Amino acid sequence: MISPPFSSASVAEMAEGRILAACHNGAYVIRFEGDVRLTLCTAIDDYFQRMFEDPEFASVWVDLCSAEGLDSTTLGLLAKLALTVKQRFGFQPAIYSCDPGINRLIKSMGFQRLFELREEVCGAPEEATAIPAVEGSEDVVKEKVIEAHRVLMELSPENRSRFRDLLNVLERS
Numbered sequence: 001m002i003s004p005p006f007s008s009a010s011v012a013e014m015a016e017g018r019i020l021a022a023c024h025n026g027a028y029v030i031r032f033e034g035d036v037r038l039t040l041c042t043a044i045d046d047y048f049q050r051m052f053e054d055p056e057f058a059s060v061w062v063d064l065c066s067a068e069g070l071d072s073t074t075l076g077l078l079a080k081l082a083l084t085v086k087q088r089f090g091f092q093p094a095i096y097s098c099d100p101g102i103n104r105l106i107k108s109m110g111f112q113r114l115f116e117l118r119e120e121v122c123g124a125p126e127e128a129t130a131i132p133a134v135e136g137s138e139d140v141v142k143e144k145v146i147e148a149h150r151v152l153m154e155l156s157p158e159n160r161s162r163f164r165d166l167l168n169v170l171e172r173s
Helices: 038-053 071-088 102-109 138-155 158-173
Strands: 019-025 027-036 059-070 095-096 114-120
Touching: 019 038, 019 114, 027 038, 038 071, 059 071, 059 102, 071 138, 102 114, 138 158
Parallel strands: 027 059, 059 095, 095 114
Antiparallel strands: 019 027
């Protein structure tokens, strides 16, 4: 149940991934650092749900400038974030990315239709704190991986063909 890695650095060089967040008066910034993989999917999804339940929620920026790699599960959860924000709150979140490889990756997934793409450093506050890890059972993680890939597949015919076999394997196991 491993999502294919997508990155701009070799696996041997990548720092372990983590996700930091900050909020001020309903304005959220979520910073991805290192190699962010499916092992963080439960924490990411739970944080997004708590953020959406905040009655003061007003905006969200995603900062990928410190990300070294993003797997397809992480990309699917980011797509889900953008779609939910658009549907429930009526705006597109911003996504900041400074790395040409990450920029190519998110564009290849169709993120320019979901986010306000900013190929620049995010002026986010430095006082972001790590999102705590959330343990999920294998079944819970599997369902989040499947959901993330379904979201990606809905974005474009290219994504549909890119993830069809993986999704078939996941759904059968």
